[in-house]
Amino acid sequence: MNDQSMKAAMERGDGPMLAADGTPLKKSLARALRMQKIRALLLVAPLLIFVLLTFLAPIADMLFRSVENQIVSETLPGTTATLDDWEAGEGLPPEPVWRAFYFDLFLAAEAKEHTRLGSRLNYEFTGMSSLFRGAGRGIDDIGEDQAAAIIELDPRWEEGGFWHDLMSGTGDADVRFLDARRDRLERLTGDRYDGDIGFSPGAAVVDLLPLTARAYTDWALYTVLADGDAVIEVTPWEAVPVALFLDLRAADAAAVSGYDGPGRGDLFVAMLAARSSDPIDFRQSFIDLDEDFAIPTIWETIQTYSNRFTPGYFLNAVDLQLTPDGVSARDAGQRIYIVLFQRTMFMSLLITFSCILLGYPVAWILANLPMRVANMLMILVLLPFWTSLLVRTSAWKVMLQQQGVINDTLVWLGLVDDAARLVMINNQFGTIVAMTHILLPFMILPLYSVMQTIPPSYVRAAKSLGATNMTAFWRVYFPQSVPGIGAGSILVFILAIGYYITPEIVGGTKGVFISNRIAYHISASLNWGLGAALGTILLAAVLILYWAYDKVVGIDNVKLGG
Amino acid sequence: MAERAIVHSVLFVAAIVAAFGAFLGLFVGTANGSGLWGIVIGAAVTAVIAVVLVKAVPSSAASRRGARWGLAILFLIVGFLLGALPGAVIGFFAGLFFAWVTYWLATNRYRDSLPPYATSGQVLWHYTFRTICGVIFFFLIAPIVVVMPLSFNAEDFFTFTPEMLSFDPAGYSLKHYQDFFFNSQWQQALRNSVLIAPTATLLSVGFGTLAAIGLSQPHVPFRRAIMAILISPMIVPLIISAAGMFFFYSRVGLQGTYLGVVLAHAALGIPFVIITVTATLVGFDRSLTRAAANMGASPVRTFFKVQMPLILPGVISGGLFAFITSFDEVVVVLFVGSAGQKTLPWQMFIGLREQISPTILAVATILVAISICLLVTVELLRRRSERLRGLSPG
Structure with a gap:
């Protein structure tokens, strides 16, 4: 529409409404809105990119590592390619496989990469690690x-x-x-x-x-x-x-x-x-090197894990195993992760429950005392909240150990015999006590903010209508405080199942969580894939809970420090 | 204080005071040989004292006050004879307490905070409930309080020595603090912490404040999704963040560098900045920026002169949260850092796991002092922010 026709339309009074610069108002408004959106996005963009690069990319990397399995095909490319034509269950693979294996292993042994592959395959079939290490040492003899x-x-x-x-x-x-x-x-x-x-x-x-x-x-x-x-x-x-x-x-x-x-x-x-001259019999040479090469399962395992991606780590993380014959349960002695997941869940629930038990009365009294007193008492809740996690954990170590403050006091009072000091640390009890203490503020603060909004007149009305104290509390007050319990519980539970430091220090062997196992796989056993798979399962659990938290409370309503 | 008539039977008062007496007697008795006898004697003595205070002291405010101080001094002397200096201190406060509790019960003052129609059962429940809450508060604060005196221990123990309990100056020393300030490992850790935490805080506050302002604009596409992404470092368990960062940062060569640790900590601090600053911006009156623009201020000038001063409390407390997150963080730095980036919490973690050194308690005490300062600052800022928001409509 050009200027002339617009003017004409305006004079007639039936055209579109115009902005000061002559463009139609609708268009002008749409442009302003678009500008606003772009400006908002431009303000958010730097941070979004920052978080994507420093935080989400690492998480994605972990997810990738939990299924990634390139080491077999990258270390033994020739072997895996020739193994494709071989059907498992036919005894040993044919000579071309052995020949390819010789060249692959020779190069890997010179580059000292064969031990890594051995450790990787050892997770799936015990004995592979020493087999590869020995073969790497002896392979020079074959040629x-x-x-x-x-x-x-x-x-x-x-x-x-x-x-x-x-x-x-x-x-x-x-x-x-x-x-x-x-x-x-x-x-x-x-x-x-x-x-x-x-x-x-x-x-x-x-x-x-x-x-x-x-x-x-x-x-x-x-x-x-x-x-x-x-x-x-x-x-x-x-x-x-x-x-x-x-x-x-x-x-x-x-x-x-x-x-x-x-x-x-x-x-x-x-x-x-x-x-x-006689050609080299590679199969016989390898079997002479180590007779374990004659076990068909070795080759079936290499074939099973020759894909670039594998569900093997996830199966490991739930005590299953990907064998050449399909998925099967691990040996009874190697089943540890299901138990560990169960323990993590159980202890986190116990900690959440203890937090409700201890947090509810405190939140109630904070919400019902006069403001000035409540603010004073609030400091007692906020001080632990602000105190370093390690300070609190070391405090519990000081309190709970056998030569610690609590045991000394009990012995001094004669309640416990000096020879039979209580064992309160390096077990589940220690973890539960210390973590309840550490997470209690996260329960009290949401409970408090919900309880503050409950008018005291409702309970009074219930009582004046003849309800007993118990009924008034249970039928009138408690239902109104449930959102606070929900918010606090999910928060405490999410934090609890991912805890690492406290169980590591006060948990001993029986009181550790799945996180400790993840840390162990990453820094000690170097089975990164399994660590990543365990982490992915834990992450999935937390995200489900996070979603629930969003439904119950809303992310926008997360408050800090009361 | 207006004097009040005695309304309760002597027996009632004496019985309750005797219960407190028995409790104190348990400790005094244990310290002097037999806890059981302590309970009996404590109960008997305090019951008699209660009877005397109620029956024999004239009911004027002055004479009651006199009786209270008299009892305090009497207990002080007895305490000194039984347990020297600590005994005297405990005795003094016990005397004051017993006199106060006797009159508190006898003159019915304990019902002041309850409605007049409350039954005895309700009164009992009221005080039982408060006792339970008191115990929970004690549970919350005790571990932190216990650490402080222990950090002055002259021995390398993690428990109170007899010298400490008898207030003997020889039982106390500053040697753990000395160790902290002169041990090169601890000093290196402190330097690293002081280097990493502020840098990470600056990064998260800078990016975070901008993004929070962007997010609080009226029209933001994908607002919920963006918010979820930005909050996620707070929700994802630290061990998972640490594992992921370890994998990814070693791929790109950031593992074991200061930059890597700073970036990781900045990412962890961002949710706190976002949450506190958006919370402050909720109450921000947009017409103020429009007014500023109307009067010819450039957007940048408007931001620094109008918006920033108003949201500053939120920004600062977000920054403090981010700071404490980085300053206290140990899991991620354990994985992303190497020995060169060892921070204070890392050094404490090693100390707790391997060589148990009481220097940890000295560090813990210093950290508690720091967190008290931060806590007070955040509280003051929060109140200031609420006051400011109260001024502006919306």
């Missing part, structure tokens, strides 16, 4: 004969420079192949493998000797970028001659004799040697 045989042919096979010229070949370098090997090592070790290594595999060599090119490139990358040596000065590790023999046995003889790169004569001689 020993080939390495010796090739040097016997010509001592030049021991020179780094000779290998370098052979593998570089003539013609174009295969850069994509090199980058793929860089990725492989980065995924294996988690370190960066950037930078020049003074070597790039020739495209013709990669075609002719694929296994050797792979093994040699891996070795070259590792030697230069991790060990800091030069390629031409060091003899390649045993996996390279092993790969060479395999390649030469498999390669077309015409292709080898037709090859025109450096060292082609030596290559031809080596081919003849390779074809006349």
Whole structure:
């Protein structure tokens, strides 16, 4: 609509109402509203981004870790790929799997990553950790004969420079192949493998000797970028001659004799040697190394956990296990988490209940005393609320221990024999007492704010209508205070099930919570996935309660400090 | 004080006073050999005293006051003979208490706070209930109070020594405080805490106040969802935040750095700032900013000259909450920090778990003193804020 027509419409008096600048009022208002919204969002945005990055991203990372299982496929990529074709229950896997396993494990052992994988698989099948550690130590022996045989042919096979010229070949370098090997090592070790290594595999060599090119490139990358040596000065590790023999046995003889790169004569001689010697039996070699490799379950476990994501940690967290035959219960001796979850729930409920029991009378008296007195007494509630958690926990340690204040007093009064001092700490009792004390203000404050709004006239009216004290309280006062109990209980319960410090210090072994187990897995046992899975379950429980809290109280009504 | 007539039978008063006497007698008796005899003698002596106070003292305010002080001095002397200085102190207060309670009961003053028609049962319940509440208050405050004198212990014990109980100066010392102030580990921890907490507070207050102002605008899209996200660090259990931050911060190289700990603590403090500042803004009168804009003030000037002074109490108390959150926090710093970022609570945690050192109690006492200061500040600010809000309509 242009100005002219608008003016005309206005003169007629039936057009849209206009703002001072001539735009229709509706549009103008909508724009103002939009501006307001954008301004509000701009004010909120920095904090929102801050919280997203510093807080929500870590939580998301934890959720991811609870299902993440890349370690198996990243440490043993060849093995997991070849295992795909193998059906569990057919005995041991075929030779290609063992061969892939040899090269994967060799590289992992050189990079010292095989123990990590061993610990990971040990969570699922006991014994894997020591099996992998032993295999990592002994794997050099498997290729020993080939390495010796090739040097016997010509001592030049021991020179780094000779290998370098052979593998570089003539013609174009295969850069994509090199980058793929860089990725492989980065995924294996988690370190960066950037930078020049003074070597790039020739495209013709990669075609002719694929296994050797792979093994040699891996070795070259590792030697230069991790060990800091030069390629031409060091003899390649045993996996390279092993790969060479395999390649030469498999390669077309015409292709080898037709090859025109450096060292082609030596290559031809080596081919003849390779074809006349016995091939390595990888399966037998591994079983000679450790007879546990003959257990099919080992391979079934690797196959089961070769996916990038796994429900295994969650199953572990509820005392189940993902075995090759499906989900099954753990051994009775290993079932600890269900009990721990139950204990956490039970003790948190007990603590919540004790808080209601102790908090209700106090909140009532605070709400019914004259303001001045109530404010004075409120300090007694707020002081513990503001006092450091560790101060209060250490105070309880001082009070409850066997040589502590309470026991000393009881012994002094003759109520308890000196030899039979009460055990009040490092058990569930200690945790419950200390946590009730610590969380009591969180019960009293919401109860108090609800009770303040209950008019005393209702109870008086009930009494004047003939209700007894008990009835007046139970039928009139108590129902009005229920929202306060609800708010306080959920708050206390949420805080209680996630507690870590207090149970850790006064809980001993019987009084610890699921949080302590999470901390243990993260800082001591290093089973991060299980820690993350336990944390995710706990988080889900808390979020459900939070949702309930929002329904009962509303997030906006959260108040602090009375 | 107007004198009051004695309205209760001597027997009633004597019986109740005797009960208190028996309680005191238990402790005096135990200290002198036999608790049982203490109970009996205490009950008998205080019953007789009650009878004498009610029957033999003339019913004028002056003579009753005289009787009270007389009893206090008498108990002081007896207490001194039985238990030297502490005995004398306890005796003095016990004397004052027994005289007061005798007249309080005898002259019916104990019914003053109750309606005149209350039955004896109701009176009994009233005082029983108050006693229960008193015990709960005692439960709340006792652990904190017990720590303070113990921090002056001359021995390396976590309990009261006989020297301490007899007020012997040799039983007390400042050595744990000395340890705190001269031990390099504790000093390093203190330095870290003093470095990390204010920085984290500044971050959370800066971002938090802006966001709270944004959230209190009349039209905010996704207000509930944003609020839920911003409050979440308070709701998610600390161990989960700590685990997540440990994973994520080690991925991005923040684990074990000051920056990592500061960011983590700032995130934890944000909900407190949001909650307190939005609560202050609820009562903020928007027409004030409009008036300022009307008179030609720029938005920035309006913010600093009009809005900020009014919401300042909320901002400061939010900041104090954020500060205490960071200053007291131990779980997250345990995971996100490394030995170089060891804070005071971390050092206390180690002290409690591994080498039990009474220096912890000295630190605890200092921290309690700090929290009392913070508590008083927040209370004063809250009242000021309520007063200010009372001035402005809305």
